[in-house]
Amino acid sequence: MDESDLPTWPPGTDLETVGTGVPRREAPAKVTGGAVYSSDLRLPGQLYAAIARSPHPHARVRSIDTERARRQPGVVSVIAGEEGGEGVTWYEESVPLFGPVARFAGDEVAAVAATSLEAARDAVRALNVDYEVLAHVVGIDEAQRPEAPSIHGTPGNRTTDPKVEERGDVAAALAAAPIRIEHTYRTPTAVHNALETHGAVAWWQPDRLTIWASTQGVTQVAQMTAEALGLDQSQVRVITEHVGGGFGAKQVPWKDVAIAALLSRRTGRPVQCAYDRHGENVAAGKRGATRQRVRIGADTDGRLLAIDAELVGDSGAYQTAGEAAALWGPYQGLYRCDNVRTSVTYVYTNTGPAVAFRAPGYVEAAFALESAMDELAHRLGVDPIELRRRNHTGVDQQQAKPWSSPDSLPLIYDRISALAGWDARPRNAPPAPGGDGGVRRGWGFAASDWLAGKANPPGYASVELRTDGSAEVVTTVQDIGTGTRTVLAQVAAEELQLPVEEVRVTLGDTAAGPPSPTSSGSATTPTMAPAVRAAAADARHQLVAAAARQLDCAPGDVTLDHGKLVAANSGSRTVAEVLEGLSPAAVHGWGELVAVDDSVSVRTFGAAVAEVSVDTGTGEVRVTRMVSVPDCGRVLNPTLVASQIIGGVTQGIGFALTESQLVDAELGLPVNDSLEEYLVPTVLDICPIEAVPLDRPDTGANQLGVKGIGEPPMIPVAPAIANAVFDAIGIRFHELPLTRRRVLDALAEAASPDESEPA
Amino acid sequence: MTPFDYQRIPEAAAVPAQLTPTVRPLAGGTDLLTRLKACLDRPDALVDLKASDLGRAIDRVDGGWRLGALVTLSRIQHHPGLRADVPALAEAVSQAATPQLRNRATIAGNLLQRPRCWYFRNERVQCWLAGGEGCPARSGRNEHHAVFDTDGPCVATHPSDPAAALVALGATVTVLDGGGGERELAVADLLVPPTDERRVEHVLAADDVITAVTVPSAPRSTYLKAMDRAVWAFALVGVAAAVSADGEVRLVASGVANTPWRLAGAEAALAGPGLTPEAIDRAAAAATDGAAPLAENGYKLPLLRTLTHRALTAVA
The missing domain is CATH 3.30.365.10 (Aldehyde oxidase/xanthine dehydrogenase, molybdopterin binding domain)
Incomplete structure (x- = not known):
């Protein structure tokens, strides 16, 4: 039926x-x-794999001497270099599994299967890899420079030509706009860091390859693995009982699957290959850093006349399947605007490959767009929520058809405004510049859309x-x-x-x-x-x-x-x-x-209100309250929906305040590649979260009126926090995360632009 | 990790004689295990001090407290006497690490932790402190690094919160050596910047074992810590302030130098025992005297001044 x-x-x-x-x-x-997670699996005769990773961000692999590794106790099989990869290719660039060139520190060059994980790891240390170190580049600005080392031989290290989409006449509308806001915003590289790292157990039997994978897509793993290994999809069975977090990083198979499969074929035994936390941080996907040059033109009532967004994202060393970052999305769709131009460029760098991460692109773009909208509201003296109402559209302007739920956003504005007590919020007197003005408090708002959830x-x-x-x-x-x-x-x-x-x-x-x-x-x-x-x-x-x-x-x-x-x-x-x-x-x-109604455009909208305190003496930003009102259509299970909202808000707080993969430019190494130094929020960093879905069946989406909830609640969190920080201390941040360093540096600059620090 | 032998010796007094540069003591292991896993340390054998009768007691002694070397951070955190009599120490341990780690970590081991510098800890980097050459932090990602004494070979900061508190409190350690000799050493003298010949942040010899920490009373003392998240992070900056029995005010910062850093300029600026608001203002302003921040850590200066001001206000 x-x-x-x-x-x-x-x-x-x-x-x-x-x-x-x-x-x-x-x-x-x-x-x-x-x-039982795939990393818990213990099959009879199971072997354990460990991966050798390039210590250099860019290097040619001259040779790999596996002799000493093979002689280590417990070692059953070693696969190394192009030959060891048996013709399997990986990533959208179809590079060999163990390439002749390593393009990021952490790129796989060999793997070992042994009777214990310890033995496998010891054997990896015993491999002798001769590298010819090549010039490398990290950071999107640096990678775009003409003199930058070329990673895949493409101009400007671009993955493809810029993806440009324009409606109306943006240049003319901007020039004529009485109000203009222009800034360059930056968002950091963020790592999913799911509690369960990527991992798989593969068992290659004569008639079938069975894979127990920690994945978001059993079918896709079967398809892509079959393709990579030259099998028919019918020969590959993929089983996923439980997953300890994916957040997008597990929407495609990673090399753990292929390595386990190849080692299983060689040894005839089941092989488990699970990344350690270092591998998870450097070679299992990330939300690539962005640079977003945004220009907005508006009339004196705050109605948007033009949006121009020049968007650049860090793809890392390779492209992965699927959309890694739909950076154009909110600019094109969240507000009514006749003149919109977005240009998106992804740039290769000698760092780990980017992959989808919870509302990819929208989380990054929303920070910029919603910061600019808040600035516009303050510039005009218009309430930030009222400004959004004035710019509401019930139509998908890219596809010229109505949203399936065209009045969701206005209803969300009503609901969140009432729930948060927005109109009764305390209004701050303009703060004295700099610290130590003690602790100040602020409120911030941001709206969101998301292209999926259908x-x-x-x-x-x-x-x-x-x-x-x-x-x-x-x-x-x-x-x-x-x-x-x-x-x-x-x-x-x-x-x-x-x-x-x-x-x-x-x-x-x-x-x-x-x-x-x-x-x-x-x-x-x-x-x-x-x-x-x-x-x-x-x-x-x-x-x-x-x-x-x-x-x-x-x-x-x-x-x-x-x-x-x-x-x-x-x-x-x-x-x-x-x-x-x-x-x-x-x-x-x-x-x-088997089909969806194409006459309407299904979107998931939302909004968040953040309350923060900012200690101007120590630069500490604490989120003290979050209200989140997403639209997921009919709520099938309020407990589970609340869990997704709480999780998304939590991850958003991390993105806003603490999470950023830091790379040493000279060495090309991520320096905070552990849970000790890559700071995901702890329970004490999280505030009360009021999770209140709109709960309005969207029968344009399907007969149940249900839409997705996993991604959207994260989108408006960081801009709501940044806007609340502005409300608290009068400083507009154009880059995340809002660490103490960033806040204290900004406070010092605000207090005495000509001196280095305040007294 | 490289394979090693695991040994138990019941008598603590017999342990030092067994220790060599490659036979090392193991207590809480909260730092040592991470170093073993990163192959920073490759001992032939570990002697488990927890299997010995090394001190675990918290005793009131004349003018203060004596803590056995194996006293855990958790016990200090929850000890009513210590909380009342040496709050700087109790506050420092309670802001260190996580409850799980504090349940394992010992007070003596905490003082002997190695720096968390992300270059030193990175297996793919061989910096000077790890026995190689150069300091990549100096020109690299140094937002967590030192702001004082930054012209030395290493700009890693000392990771211990209790160490700053103990220096401010004027605490000493009792050290037993391999020849059976016992000596008393101020924590301020135990922890010293590394040198070419001794690339470690303390003066202990391979066969030295700390057996106890003695802490003078200072009910007017505190430790404030700034981290980039609410818990489970090493100090960006910490400040310990303590008023000793004879009225002397000591100020010691963590997170700013190779070792706990005495804020001598701030102490001098107090110019007398009276912690008046004016004196506190002067001292806070002087807290950063002599600082030479790196490219990414200038923010530590206003942070240090704020924490100094607040710590002094708390003990005034």
Whole structure:
């Protein structure tokens, strides 16, 4: 059954299980340590792999002497150099798995399989790699210089020509605009640093390669691995039971998968390859740094007349599959504006490759755009939220069609304004410049849009009814820790009128059915929940038909009522009785979502209010309260939605205040490649977070009215914080994160622009 | 990590004689293990001091406290007597690391930690302190590095919070050597900048073991710390202020030099025992006298002045 054949659940539909805070299914296993992650797997005869990484940011590998490593105790196999990679190529540049040229410090050059991880690591140290060190470059400004070393032989180290999109006449509109704001904004390189590092166990048996992967996309891993290894996709089975965080970095397979597979083929044994924290920080993806030159023109009422954004992002040494950063997005879509030009350039640098990271591009661009909008509001003396209202659009101006939820943003503005107490917020007197003016407080606002959160077809699912009346949902899609199992169980329970406890969910295995989407773009729930609902409805129809036969009446006369099939005039039977009567035939429902309505444009909007304190004596910025109101359509499970909002806000606070991968330009080495020095927020860095989804079914998105929630809540956090810091101390920051160093330097400059520091 | 032997010796007094440059003591291990894993240290053997009768007691002694070398940071943090009588020490340990680490880390081991400089700790870099050449931090990423005494061979800062507090408090350590000799050493003299011949931040010989730390009382004392997140980070700058029994005010900063840094200019600017608002203003302004910040860490100067001001105000 196709989900579009089912009636919509319009706003106000009376639902029993959907919309309740059913506890996360796997919670007991996770809190008791029973949940098995791919790095926990211990198969009979399993070997452990360790990876040799280039210590140089750019070097030719002259030779690799593996002799001493092979003689180490416990070592079973060593693969090194181009030959060791057996023709497997990687990244969008299709470079050899172990290339003749290393293009970042951490680039893989060899791997070892041994009977223990310690033995494998010792053997890696025993490898003797002869490098010819080449000139390197890090940082997008430096990489763009004409004299910069060329990383892939492209002009200006660009990955491709700039992607330019323009509507209207931006130059003329800017020139004519009475109000102009122009700044260059910068955002840092941020590392996902999921608690579980990338890792896989591969077992190459004669007829099939089985991979247990920590991934956001079992189907994609099967596809890409098959392609890389010269297999048919049918020969590769990928299993993902639990994932300890992905945040986009696991939306594509990394070399751990291929290395484990090649070593397994050589040894005939299962091989586990999991990155250590260093590898995770340097060679498993990042949100690339950006430089955004933004010019905004407005009329004296604050209506946008022109936006011009020259956007440059750090791609790292290679490009990965999928969108690494949609930097143009908010400029093109968040506000009504007839004259918009965005130019996006990605630049190669001798650092680890960039990959999608929670709302990639939008998080970076929102900092710049929403800082500029706040500045415009202050310049004009217009309330920041009112300024957004004046610039609202209900239309996707790039595609010239309406949003599926054109009034979401105005409703979000109303809701967050009331929740936060925005209009009653304390108004600061203009601060004295510099420190030590003690602790000052401020409020900030930012709005957001996100290009995804809609279905990414196809999604397939089956629902089988067991003879005891319970149901089993089967789909290949993975649960990356967001609670997919739980919401799919809720949707099936709703359609089958079952208690949610009587619905089992089997997922995360490509052998279980047809392909499923990668969990990226916040697409999992909007794709899979409709498919599961359709499968459950299909099962219900089959059940009703069987009951009608057994009760000797027409299917139209039978209704399902909480475990009972009731005929209009001829009695009733329990579900179990009907199924028993049907046995050995079974009820097996099939559901799919294979297309989406193209007449509307589905977006997920949101907004955040931040309250901060800034200690002008120590430069400490503390976020003291966050209010987040995202639009994810219908809320299937408020507890899980709140978890995603809290997680996104937390990651946003890290992006705003502490997280930045620092690279030594001369050595080309990331210096803070550990959780000690790369500062993700601790629980004490996080404030009370009021997570209040709009909860308004978006029936333009699908029949359930559900959209994604994983990514959007992160987007407005950093600009809301930066705008609150401005409110507190009167300083506008154009670069993140707001470390003590950055804040104290700015305070010193504000106090005495001609002297180095205040007294 | 390279393989090593693991040894237990029940009598602490017998340990020093067994120690050599490659047979090293292990206590909490919170720093040593990270160094072993990074191959910064490659000992042949470790002698586990926790298996010995080395001191674990917190005792009141004349004029102060005596802490056995194996006393953990957690016990100091939660000890009512220490919190009341030497608050600078209790505050310093409570802001160090995390509860898990504080449950393991010992007070003596904390003083002997190696710097967290991200070049020194990086296996792919062989800096002067790690036995190689040069200091990449001097021209590299140095926002966490020293602002005083920066013309030496190394600009790493001392990582210990308690060390600054102990120097301000005038604490001493008791050291037992391999020949059975015992000596008393001020913490201020224990911790010294590394030299070409001794690329380590303390003066202990290979066969020396700290057996106790003696801390004079100073109920008017405090330690303030600035980090880039709320917890679990080393000090960007920390300031310990202590008023001794005879009324002397000592000010010592962490995060600004190879060792805990006595703020002599600030102490002199107090010009007398009265901590008046004017005197505190003068002292805070003088806290950065002689500072020579690097390219990325000029922010530490206003930070140091603020923390000095607030620490003095707290003990006034």
